[in-house]
Amino acid sequence: MIATILQKQCDVAIIGSGPAGISAAITLKKAGVDNIVVLERESEAGGIPRHCGHIAFGFKKYKRILTGPQYAKNNIAEAISLGIKIQLNTTVTALGEGGRLSLVSQQGVYELNAKRVLIATGTREKPRSARFVSGDRALGIYNTGALQGMVYLKQKIPFKRPLIVGTEIVSFSALLTCKKGGIKPVAMIEENPKPSVRWPIYYGAHLFGTPLLVSDR
Amino acid sequence: MPNLAEHIERDWQKPGVEEIVCHCEMVTKREIKKALDGSTLPAGSMEGLKRRTRATMGRCQGFYCSARLAELTEGKFAESIDIKSDKKKGVAK
Numbered sequence: 001m002i003a004t005i006l007q008k009q010c011d012v013a014i015i016g017s018g019p020a021g022i023s024a025a026i027t028l029k030k031a032g033v034d035n036i037v038v039l040e041r042e043s044e045a046g047g048i049p050r051h052c053g054h055i056a057f058g059f060k061k062y063k064r065i066l067t068g069p070q071y072a073k074n075n076i077a078e079a080i081s082l083g084i085k086i087q088l089n090t091t092v093t094a095l096g097e098g099g100r101l102s103l104v105s106q107q108g109v110y111e112l113n114a115k116r117v118l119i120a121t122g123t124r125e126k127p128r129s130a131r132f133v134s135g136d137r138a139l140g141i142y143n144t145g146a147l148q149g150m151v152y153l154k155q156k157i158p159f160k161r162p163l164i165v166g167t168e169i170v171s172f173s174a175l176l177t178c179k180k181g182g183i184k185p186v187a188m189i190e191e192n193p194k195p196s197v198r199w200p201i202y203y204g205a206h207l208f209g210t211p212l213l214v215s216d217r
Numbered sequence: 218m219p220n221l222a223e224h225i226e227r228d229w230q231k232p233g234v235e236e237i238v239c240h241c242e243m244v245t246k247r248e249i250k251k252a253l254d255g256s257t258l259p260a261g262s263m264e265g266l267k268r269r270t271r272a273t274m275g276r277c278q279g280f281y282c283s284a285r286l287a288e289l290t291e292g293k294f295a296e297s298i299d300i301k302s303d304k305k306k307g308v309a310k
Contacts, residue, residue, distance in 0.1 A: 041237065041240055091243075093229075104229055104230070104234065105234075106234060106235060106236075108234070109230055124280075125278055127276055128278055131278055134278040134279060139262075139263050142279065142283060143279065145281065146280055146281075146283035146284065149281070149283060150283060150284040150299070154285070154299075156284065156287045156299035157299060157301050158283075158299065159300065
């Protein structure tokens, strides 16, 4: 159930409705914790997999290869079937003493008293000091999350011929996202002599016709 | 210009918040709209919007809000975030 009535008390407040938050909520519910509230700042539950429109998600859990959005949908459906409340469009602005959470939603600023709090806000972009993609950067330089959001959630195309910097798993996710959006990267570039992922994955770059440049920066 | 200082009330703390667009910098949709339309000197580029509101300038560097901003700013900038909307206007790329 997607909650609309604001709750002021709960046993466990979980911050984030991505895979971590939802699986924690399901585990707690099955263990007998009744009053769980999952807080989600976005207008839709599911977290990052919602905009990873490509495979391969959910093999361990569902024994099937799913796309990110399918995986997120399955997780949410399971939580809702167990009666777990998910509070959307709700941002946690402060975590006070004794589990006092300050929240803001369309109903304004309010508080939620939780006996226990679980922070499941997941993985984050590298900090600004490491990336420097914000600030005075020119238009057309994005991180993978921004690209995925544009292509998969909003059907928008921020560039036609980008350079993918890095060869981690997420770089290949960027490549798949480009493919989906009809974007043709000029190359992938890696400063180390070898790509960061193992060979079956980096072979993907050749399949898409994207040159993979190593020992280059 | 929106208030960006933390020692006085920010827009998200005021009633009637419809949506927080940039969560790192806590920028509301209301502030974005105002910077684009309601100002005497509206933002004509993404840079201008950044300077007025700080949207995309936080720790995630536009990871979360860029897609939503592409939507909210459509048709407002000389050079759009979404290159498809520039094509519609006939801007050469």
